Amino acid sequence: MKNLLFPILFAFNILIIQAQIPSEEFDKTKMEYKGSKSMQAKMLMRHVDIWGKINEKEAKLDVTYLELLNSSIGITKEQLQKHLHSKNITNNEIGGDINSPISHIIVGNKKVFAKYFVIHDVSSPVYKTDFPTNINDESWSFNNVNKWSKKVTHVYLTRTGKSKTVADFSEGLRATKFELKILGVPSRGLYVHIELVQPRVYPPGNIKNAPVAPKPGFTNAQYEKLALLYICSSFRKGEWLVPAFHANIDQNLNDSHDDPQNFETQKFTDNVLKILLEIKKT
Known part of the structure; x- marks a missing residue:
């Protein structure tokens, strides 16, 4: 009987581990989620289904990217600056000056810099039946970055790849229910926030x-600009931030959100790895 019971209990424990709720896995004394960066990323980047449902036990992330999370940044300030200059990318597009520190919180009287890179979608504008055919073109008015100015995020990123900083990465913001309702003011500066422009249809x-x-x-x-924002924010931290989806952070909390929808993690990680190589060759 013991031999039969042990595998059942073991399998049950594994299931619990894989179905973690992020807000329940947060250590308030350390102000971080439990486990290694790889474990945290697998929990915080699970695919978000319609209505914000999260059915994936853990995110399927590229092994090379997971190894990167635990490695050094591996690029110099000169290399990154040269890359940005070659692409004519200004500070206003990437969350501010890469020479400036990233936002921080205070833990045990010590300054602790931001740890998480949160990916949102704006979930607007909303259409009644169908999307316009030009949502990925310059002609769609919501791809004009000047339409986005509300300071609920650090950077807005349009569907044409243009981005606009409304709060420097050095400024602490709170933009999730978990930060606002559970962690409170002490969390201001722990998360960096990016809003991706994405319309919705409501039936x-x-x-x-x-x-x-x-x-x-x-x-x-x-995806390409998002990867660059991730690299720039991590460079300012001095180590890789853990990427996260808004919906995962707020999972099971009242009035939680459903974003980002239809996000492809492989495209994001592929672009991070590709751009890193480009920077190193610059």
Whole structure:
């Protein structure tokens, strides 16, 4: 009987580990999620289904990227600056000056720099039945970065790959229910926030709760610029931030969000690795 019971209990324990709820796995004394960066990323980047449902036990992330998370940044300030200059990318596009420190919190009277890179989608504008055919083009008015100015994030990123900083990465913000309702003011500066422009269609929901996102959810230009934002923010930290989805951070909390929808983690990690190589060759 013992031999039969042990595998069952073991399998049950594994299931619990894989189905972790992020807010329940947060250590407030250290102000971070439990486990290695790889374990945290697998928990915080699980695919978000329609209505914000998270059915994936853990995110399927590229092994090379997971190894990167635990390695050094591996690029110099001169290399990164040269790359940005070659692409004509300004500080206003990347969360501010890479020479400036990233946001921080205070833990045990010590300054602790931001640890998490949170990916959101704006979930707007909302359309009644169909998406316009030009949502990925310059002609779609919401790809004009000047339309986005509300200071609920650090950077807005349009579907054409243009980005606008509304709060420098050095400034602490709170943009999730977990930060606002659970952790409170002490968490201001722990998370860096990026809003990806993505419209929604509201049937079967309503105009206030539109669940349907376009497929693919985001453009190649968005993934490329998002990867660069991730590299720049991590460079300012001096080590790799842990990427996270808004919906995972707020999972099981009241009035939690459903973003980002239709996000492809492989495209994100591929772009991070590709751009890193480009920077090193610059």
